[in-house]
Amino acid sequence: MWWKKNKWKVVVPVLIAAALAAAFYLGGDAPSLRGWSVKETAPAQTQSETTASATETAPETETRPPETETSAAAEETRQETAAGTTAAPETTARAETAAPEKVTQKAGSAVASRPGGTTGGMSAAEKESAAAAIAGETAASAAAQGSESYSEQQGMRLDPKTVRDKYQTEPVPEGKPVPVDPQGAVITDKACTCTISISCAAILDNMGWLVADKKELVPEDGWILKPMQTTFYEGESVFNVLLRTCKQQGIHMEYENTPVYNSAYIEGIHNLYEFDCGELSGWMYRVNDWFPNYGCSRYALKDGDTVAWVYTCDLGSDVGGGSVSGG
Amino acid sequence: MQNRDTFSGYHPIINFLFFGLVLVFSMCLTHPVCLAVSLSSALAYSLYLRGRRAARAALRYLLPMALLAAVINTAFSHEGETILAYLPSGNPLTLESVAYGLAAAAMLASVVTWFSCYNEVMTSDKFVYLFGRVIPALSLVLSMTLRFVPKFNAQIRVVSEAQRCVGRDASEGSVWRRAKNGVTILSIMITWSLENAIETADSMRSRGYGLPGRTAFSIYRFDDRDRAALGWLLFCGAYLVAGWIAGGLSWRYYPTMRGTALTAFPVSFLLAYLALCLTPVILNCREDRKWKRLTSAA
Numbered sequence: 001m002w003w004k005k006n007k008w009k010v011v012v013p014v015l016i017a018a019a020l021a022a023a024f025y026l027g028g029d030a031p032s033l034r035g036w037s038v039k040e041t042a043p044a045q046t047q048s049e050t051t052a053s054a055t056e057t058a059p060e061t062e063t064r065p066p067e068t069e070t071s072a073a074a075e076e077t078r079q080e081t082a083a084g085t086t087a088a089p090e091t092t093a094r095a096e097t098a099a100p101e102k103v104t105q106k107a108g109s110a111v112a113s114r115p116g117g118t119t120g121g122m123s124a125a126e127k128e129s130a131a132a133a134i135a136g137e138t139a140a141s142a143a144a145q146g147s148e149s150y151s152e153q154q155g156m157r158l159d160p161k162t163v164r165d166k167y168q169t170e171p172v173p174e175g176k177p178v179p180v181d182p183q184g185a186v187i188t189d190k191a192c193t194c195t196i197s198i199s200c201a202a203i204l205d206n207m208g209w210l211v212a213d214k215k216e217l218v219p220e221d222g223w224i225l226k227p228m229q230t231t232f233y234e235g236e237s238v239f240n241v242l243l244r245t246c247k248q249q250g251i252h253m254e255y256e257n258t259p260v261y262n263s264a265y266i267e268g269i270h271n272l273y274e275f276d277c278g279e280l281s282g283w284m285y286r287v288n289d290w291f292p293n294y295g296c297s298r299y300a301l302k303d304g305d306t307v308a309w310v311y312t313c314d315l316g317s318d319v320g321g322g323s324v325s326g327g
Numbered sequence: 328m329q330n331r332d333t334f335s336g337y338h339p340i341i342n343f344l345f346f347g348l349v350l351v352f353s354m355c356l357t358h359p360v361c362l363a364v365s366l367s368s369a370l371a372y373s374l375y376l377r378g379r380r381a382a383r384a385a386l387r388y389l390l391p392m393a394l395l396a397a398v399i400n401t402a403f404s405h406e407g408e409t410i411l412a413y414l415p416s417g418n419p420l421t422l423e424s425v426a427y428g429l430a431a432a433a434m435l436a437s438v439v440t441w442f443s444c445y446n447e448v449m450t451s452d453k454f455v456y457l458f459g460r461v462i463p464a465l466s467l468v469l470s471m472t473l474r475f476v477p478k479f480n481a482q483i484r485v486v487s488e489a490q491r492c493v494g495r496d497a498s499e500g501s502v503w504r505r506a507k508n509g510v511t512i513l514s515i516m517i518t519w520s521l522e523n524a525i526e527t528a529d530s531m532r533s534r535g536y537g538l539p540g541r542t543a544f545s546i547y548r549f550d551d552r553d554r555a556a557l558g559w560l561l562f563c564g565a566y567l568v569a570g571w572i573a574g575g576l577s578w579r580y581y582p583t584m585r586g587t588a589l590t591a592f593p594v595s596f597l598l599a600y601l602a603l604c605l606t607p608v609i610l611n612c613r614e615d616r617k618w619k620r621l622t623s624a625a
Binding site for chain 1: 419
């Protein structure tokens with residue numbers, strides 16, 4: 001009697017919950033978005049000895065508040081995050097994309113593993129240095145973060161409110177070149193050499209996600225263009241070199257100019273386009289092991305640079321540029 | 328206007344089913360042979376129905392529109408393995424994007440032509456007859472709207488002729504004079520439309536439209552000829568759908584152009600599609616031959 005009257009009051013919420021669970025599981029249309037766990041992009045190694053070798057990752061700026069913060073609450077959350085994240089070793093260029101262990105770590109275990117333990121507190125300064133040690137913030141990884149002062153010094157004009165320049169580019173880490181707008185670029189006659197390569201190796205791990213028609217396009221070893229030396233003229237950008245190289249080598253390449261970012265956007269190389277391997281896939285470029293956070297038309301090459309174009313299936317996390325694609 | 332062709336004389340459901348099938352297949356099958364079949368059949372039927380006028384309209388409007396579609400595709404899509412040349416911007420001009428543009432153009436042209444044939448064959452009363460039971464209110468509104476447009480055109484011709492006789496011509500004089508006369512004619516037409524609507528409404532009410540139990544006379548009978556045609560259309564439709572699901576009519580344009588090999592089965596699908604698209608033309612030609620034989624004998 002009760003069931004007959006209130007059947008729908010039970011069935012409808014169950015159906016809604018089932019639909020939501022299915023949507024959660026299915027996540028998005030990409031290899032790393034399926035499954036039950038909530039994936040966070042892993043920051044650099046928490047063990048300080050292996051940090052030095054993590055040259056390819058820049059830590060997430062959200063999980064690493066600047067060291068100037070001294071409030072206790074900030075320390076605690078940072079410790080918990082740092083201790084709670086299980087290191088997904090990113091020493092190889094093609095790291096595993098599924099790193100679901102973080103969710104299971106609870107605050108309790110983090111508290112117990114604090115240097116001070118559950119008893120005895122630490123002063124603010126002690127906490128700060130302890131957190132820094134745990135997070136392994138050596139000089140190398142600190143440099144990988146964007147540096148406002150350095151960027152402004154080098155000539156980037158940052159909007160004080162959003163801390164970005166007028167083409168939405170974040171500050172560049174210390175030691176890296178700032179973007180050079182192609183409109184003002186002066187190309188001299190001085191010939192220089194650089195190494196360029198194009199690789200779609202990340203697809204080999206995700207062949208199930210690739211559009212069926214394009215399976216025959218992926219080379220066996222993932223190299224569309226093996227690293228080769230090419231000449232360029234001083235003042236040219238990565239885009240100029242890519243365009244010329246593809247034409248000379250007979251490799252198909254399609255791009256589109258994006259005025260908002262004042263750069264060319266590479267949609268596809270060798271008929272492998274963005275989103276062909278899930279909704280997080282596309283082309284990224286790396287110069288001397290750093291993934292610039294601005295378009296390829298704005299990177300002015302220098303003599304001896306190594307340019308690598310890589311296809312990612314996970315917004316960069318599988319090729320070592322996971323922190324670039326924020327914002 | 329009633330069309331004198333045999334296919335229009337079949338039961339409306341045959342006409343509707345034929346055009347429905349042909350339009351759906353035209354839009355969904357992208358195999359180049361299918362597109363060519365659809366386009367040529369549509370043009371053939373359109374020529375039969377409308378004669379030379381159709382040919383002229385096709386050349387003047389369809390061809391440029393189709394070519395424009397083809398060119399636009401190559402300007403925006405640069406996918407494809409075979410690079411023919413490099414555009415000034417640096418993007419490649421590929422054979423596959425040209426082919427795809429032509430395919431899209433052919434599809435556009437064939438759909439437009441099929442719709443023009445549909446206009447000739449499916450008059451409003453056939454449409455109302457078919458859907459009057461299913462969507463009575465909407466089909467009544469549709470029939471009133473469809474009836475109104477030609478009436479309006481005829482009346483505006485009458486009014487402007489009359490105005491021309493009085494000297495208030497809208498085709499000569501200064502721009503200002505012409506505009507004034509035009510506005511006068513427009514205001515006359517608005518008054519006429521409103522009054523006509525009221526008259527129509529009164530007439531319809533007096534004849535009992537909208538009353539429950541009102542029947543409508545229809546001249547359409549479903550006879551053996553229609554039964555045979557229905558069977559043929561359903562068979563062709565089912566065969567093509569089966570072929571499509573099985574992949575016999577698949578064709579891809581990017582990254583390279585490739586489709587199923589032309590063995591016996593795929594060829595049979597293409598022949599069935601050709602037969603389906605040419606059904607009205609074949610029926611009409613058969614009747615014409617029979618008629619000619621009868622008249623020349625007598």
